[in-house]
Amino acid sequence: MARKLPRKDVVIIGLGWTGSILANDLTDEGLEVVAIERGPWRDTATDFAPKYAADELRYAVRLDLFLQPAQETFTLRHNESEEARPIRQFASFLPGTGVGGAGVHWNGQTWRFHPDDFVLKTHLTERYGAKFLPPNMTIQDWGVTYEDLEPHYDKFEYLCGTSGEAGNLRGTIQKTGNPFEGARSRDYPTPPQKLNYGPSLFATAARELGHQPFHQPSSNLSQPYTNPYGVTLGECTFCGYCERFGCGNYSKASAQTTILPVLMRKSNFEARTECEVMKINLDSTGKKATGVTYIDASGEEWEQPADLVLTCAFMLDNARLMMLSGIGKIYDPKTREGVIGKNFSYQTMSSVQMFFDDKIFNAFMASGAQGMCVDDFNGDNFDHAPHGFVGGGYLGMVQTNARPIETIYVPPGTPSWGAGWKKAAKVNYNSAIQLTGHGSSYSYDDVFLDLDPTYKDRFGRPLMRITFDLKENELKMSAFLTDRMAEFAKAMNPRQIAKLPRKGPYDVTQYQTTHVCGGVIMGTNPTTSAVNRYLQSWDVSNVFVVGASAFPQNAGYNPTDTVGALTYWASKAIREQYLKAPGPLVQA
Amino acid sequence: MADKTAGGQAVAASSSLQQTRRSLLATTTLALLFAPFANVEARTFGGVLPWIPESADPPTPFQPGGWHYFDAREASTMEAIVERLIPGDDLGPGGRDVGCAVFIDRQLAGPYGDSRRLYMRPxxxxxxxxxxxxxxxxxxxxxxxxxxxxxxxxxxxxANKEFSDLSPAEQDTVLTGLEKGTIALSDGVAGPQFFKLMLQNTKEGFLADPIYGGNRDMAGWVLIGFPGARYDYRDHIEKHNVAYPLPPVGIMGRSSWNQKS
Known part of the structure; x- marks a missing residue:
């Protein structure tokens, strides 16, 4: 039986990026806020010390900072006729846990989505006609526009101190920066990071091919920066231990380096770590949340009553908590009714490796987000009519590291072991690099999340089941994007290239990205979305579900900037509208 | 505004939780749920940026000498295998001499070996x-x-020989058969999967920080030209197409740093 704790104004599930931002904003409103975090307390000096942070085996291979599958995992099947199996060890995507969440070990690649991405269904239907889309593709408009989100993108980027160069300043296209991006109200807070040799070579080739290459926006900072909360970040040193690692140098934006030093000092905020929320509690009407029940690390169960519940967990856990709490109807692919679990999406990654004779790249010197890109083949920046698919991605030289266990590129046909591999590793390690294509992943009526009928977690609760495979549209897009990359690669004049388009079936053992999206999607209609345009549950108005779980489909960009923008957008609605008159912010 | 009472009560609840922990451990199987997570304790933080003395978690350097998991026969087999997967030659030492088998032995004796972090439910x-x-x-x-x-x-x-008794060419034939699944193993062992595991772990041992028992003298890093556990390349990042001048360094430094002058 759960022991009941004193009531709080707000309970936040998960103290990562989104939870920290909301906690900080709502404590500013004078509210009593508690965050319940299933993982440990983590901070820079104690947990990411430079003395031992540069440990590839521990952090990048054994995945020391990530969610351990023993605590929670997910099951996977490619389609409804296959039996799902548990993901016993993470590889394809790597969920975070602990204070700071996945923001601790991200790369800092900080992209805005294109204005078209937020009205995708309308835009594509108007340009190409409804019949151009695959019949079971279920893309939707978001219910929020780029113009709505622009001030909130700006706010998140100024929280992080993001290093970059504007391509579109208040509607004027610039000579540097991404000429395809939506209008920015002002330039980035800090200038772009310095470039290693590989990105520099790519940029030269891209200009020769007639494109405008630009610096990847990086939340690993080019110079020291003090954010609006008064928290100071340091200059990135290109150590090459970024994604999968905590930053010991205070130069990668995370909750730890941007917001927790302010939030944690507030007397009206509390963080409880190693405490896992079991469910959101509802009153007898099922229309109002009364708080959450959680189990702490000693196994004791607690009830935390609260007036407002903010679900800020990893996106798969947001969806799972809705299902376990009975909030909203779980999506049924047979009837296509129900919304919780609908429109799961991912990211369609591909690459081209290049092998040179006469180059020294030193790609081990890198930040997680340095690099040069072009955006000509993303979203609907090019005419899709001749190609028979929709979507796209940015491409560029954005190699984040050359840590040797993970990253020794050898030419196709090289033996995987023995003297042949050893020689090829020596010859190619420092003279081979990789271009990356970061492709979109659109949604389908037979790609979804629900509860697994067989496999349970350590508390006996059903695991989340993922039904996902790569679809023909995405595979065609990936082949196209990879062919374009190969053209850039050839212009860089290597001895040999290897094209690696994404191929099906989806392989959970191959790292791709952690950009899993959807499941609690936002929209304008409660029959096709789980939360309204302010991320408020259509069914239980004092529950907001914040994160990439809200994406109706995923664009050809990294999601964190959009997650941050949506968080500030939802926060504004909560502070300026909901707190004054608690109840639905949009009438169904 | 801040309500100190609510915070205080929550802290009190947290400490009473710690008092009840012992009885809980004795009386409920719930505690078993947390068995994979050693030293885990729920904590409540508020009003201050926490600083927990001595909470850093540095790696434990491997202890040289003997085998922690393998028996003598397994050890000699493993040493022979890692030496074929990455052979010693004129480019530099191979898997055996850089300690790949020692690395794998220590990994298997630790948390990696028993899968305590993985999902292991039926x-x-x-x-x-x-x-x-x-x-x-x-x-x-x-x-x-x-x-x-x-x-x-x-x-x-x-003819009754063990793997380590075979000639290098015979050993390569066996390993190729494992990799390609063309030889059948007893006891339900799937050759290709086991080969893949051994190859991954051997490369880890060749290229991981020497603190874990492999990559002796950073020979793996020297072979390919990786400078190791460095933390600041700002002075070289814009020196394009120029080799990095400094030798590799590990988490514990390098042997030349530790010699008395």
């Missing part, structure tokens, strides 16, 4: 390889069965 059922490994055995158990099966195959095929 049912264990066959699945397409793209759904990920579904073995009931952790890596340690897979090595125990896999190495025994390789030696059993060698004894049958090569």
């Amino acid at each position: 049912p264990f059922a066959k699945a397409a390889a793209t759904l990920g490994p579904q073995s009931q055995d952790g890596p340690a158990a897979q090595y125990r069965r896999g190495l025994a099966a390789i030696n059993a195959y060698c004894r049958t095929t090569f």
Whole structure:
């Protein structure tokens, strides 16, 4: 039986990026806020010390900072006729846990989505006609526009101190920066990071091919920066231990380096770590949340009553908590009714490796987000009519590291072991690099999340089941994007290239990205979305579900900037509208 | 505004929680749920940026000498295998001399070996390889069965010889057969999967920080030109197409730093 704790104004599930931002904003409103975090307390000096942070085996291979599958995992099947199996060890995507969440070990690649991405269904239907889309593709408009989100993108980027160069300043296209991006109200807070040799070579080739290459926006900072909360970040040193690692140098934006030093000092905020929320509690009407029940690390169960519940967990856990709490109807692919679990999406990654004779790249010197890109083949920046698919991605030289266990590129046909591999590793390690294509992943009526009928977690609760495979549209897009990359690669004049388009079936053992999206999607209609345009549950108005779980489909960009923008957008609605008159912010 | 009472009560609840922990451990199986997570304790923080003295978690350097998981026969088999996967030659030392077998031994004796961090709940059922490994055995158990099966195959095929007694060419033939699945192993061992595991772990041992027992004298890093556990390349990042001038360094430094002048 759960022991009941004193009531709080707000309970936040998960103290990562989104939870920290909301906690900080709502404590500013004078509210009593508690965050319940299933993982440990983590901070820079104690947990990411430079003395031992540069440990590839521990952090990048054994995945020391990530969610351990023993605590929670997910099951996977490619389609409804296959039996799902548990993901016993993470590889394809790597969920975070602990204070700071996945923001601790991200790369800092900080992209805005294109204005078209937020009205995708309308835009594509108007340009190409409804019949151009695959019949079971279920893309939707978001219910929020780029113009709505622009001030909130700006706010998140100024929280992080993001290093970059504007391509579109208040509607004027610039000579540097991404000429395809939506209008920015002002330039980035800090200038772009310095470039290693590989990105520099790519940029030269891209200009020769007639494109405008630009610096990847990086939340690993080019110079020291003090954010609006008064928290100071340091200059990135290109150590090459970024994604999968905590930053010991205070130069990668995370909750730890941007917001927790302010939030944690507030007397009206509390963080409880190693405490896992079991469910959101509802009153007898099922229309109002009364708080959450959680189990702490000693196994004791607690009830935390609260007036407002903010679900800020990893996106798969947001969806799972809705299902376990009975909030909203779980999506049924047979009837296509129900919304919780609908429109799961991912990211369609591909690459081209290049092998040179006469180059020294030193790609081990890198930040997680340095690099040069072009955006000509993303979203609907090019005419899709001749190609028979929709979507796209940015491409560029954005190699984040050359840590040797993970990253020794050898030419196709090289033996995987023995003297042949050893020689090829020596010859190619420092003279081979990789271009990356970061492709979109659109949604389908037979790609979804629900509860697994067989496999349970350590508390006996059903695991989340993922039904996902790569679809023909995405595979065609990936082949196209990879062919374009190969053209850039050839212009860089290597001895040999290897094209690696994404191929099906989806392989959970191959790292791709952690950009899993959807499941609690936002929209304008409660029959096709789980939360309204302010991320408020259509069914239980004092529950907001914040994160990439809200994406109706995923664009050809990294999601964190959009997650941050949506968080500030939802926060504004909560502070300026909901707190004054608690109840639905949009009438169904 | 801040309500200190609510915060205080929550802290009190947290400490009463710690008082009840012992009885809980004795009386409920719930505690078993947390068995994989050593030293885990729920904590409440508020009003201050927490600083917990001595809470840093540095790695534990491997202890040289002897085998922690392998028996003598497994160790000699493993040493022979890692030396064929990455052979010593005129480019530099191979898997045996850089300590890949020692590395694997220490890994299997630790948390990696017994899969305590992985999802190990039943049912264990066959699945397409793209759904990920579904073995009931952790890596340690897979090595125990896999190495025994390789030696059993060698004894049958090569006049009662163990793997380590074979010529390098014969050893390569066996490893190729494992990799390609063309030789059948006893005890239900799947050759290609076990080969893949050994190759991954051997490369880890060749290229991981020397603190874990492999990559002796940073020979793996010297071979390819990786400078190791460095933390600041700002002075070289814009020196394009120029080799980095400094030798590799590990988490514990380098041996030349530790010699008395």
